[in-house]
Amino acid sequence: MTVASMGALLLVGACSAPPMAPMSTMLSARLSGASEVPNVMSDATGTVDASLEPDSRVLTWRISYSGLSGPVTAAHFHGPAMAGQNAAPVVPIGGPLLSPIMGRATLTPSQAADLIAGKWYLNLHTTAHPNGEARGQVNVRP
Known part of the structure; x- marks a missing residue:
C-alpha cells in the first residue's frame, strides 16, 4: 500500500465518523433579594449552575446559597418571565432544600426554548419571605 492510498483511507475513515453530539448548554444565575419583584x-x-442537554432536554442544577433569614421552605424555577416580571412556577424543586441543592428535570420543548431565551428565574422562599427571598434570572453562560 502506498503512502497516498493510506492517506486516502484515513481521510475516508475521518469523513465517515459519526457526527458529534451537540454540547450541553451551560446556564447560570446570581441570587439576591434585590432581584425579587x-x-x-x-x-x-x-448561585445557580445548570446545564441543559439538547437532545433529551434534561436540565440539571446545583444551587448554592447563604445569608437567608431562615430555612428554605420552597424553591422553584419560574417562567416565562423576563427580569422584573413574575410568573408561575414551572419546575418545583424537591427537598432537602439545604445548600447545595442538586436536582434534575426533563423539560418540554417550549420550556427548554423559554429557558434558553432567558425567560426563567429561580426563586428561594422562606417563612419570613413567602413570595421569595432570593431570586436570579437564569441565562446562558457566555
Whole structure:
C-alpha cells in the first residue's frame, strides 16, 4: 500500500465518523433579594449552575446559597418571565432544600426554548419571605 492510498483511507475513515453530539448548554444565575419583584431587604446571596442537554432536554442544577433569614421552605424555577416580571412556577424543586441543592428535570420543548431565551428565574422562599427571598434570572453562560 502506498503512502497516498493510506492517506486516502484515513481521510475516508475521518469523513465517515459519526457526527458529534451537540454540547450541553451551560446556564447560570446570581441570587439576591434585590432581584425579587418587589425587591426584599435580605443578606441572601446565591448561585445557580445548570446545564441543559439538547437532545433529551434534561436540565440539571446545583444551587448554592447563604445569608437567608431562615430555612428554605420552597424553591422553584419560574417562567416565562423576563427580569422584573413574575410568573408561575414551572419546575418545583424537591427537598432537602439545604445548600447545595442538586436536582434534575426533563423539560418540554417550549420550556427548554423559554429557558434558553432567558425567560426563567429561580426563586428561594422562606417563612419570613413567602413570595421569595432570593431570586436570579437564569441565562446562558457566555
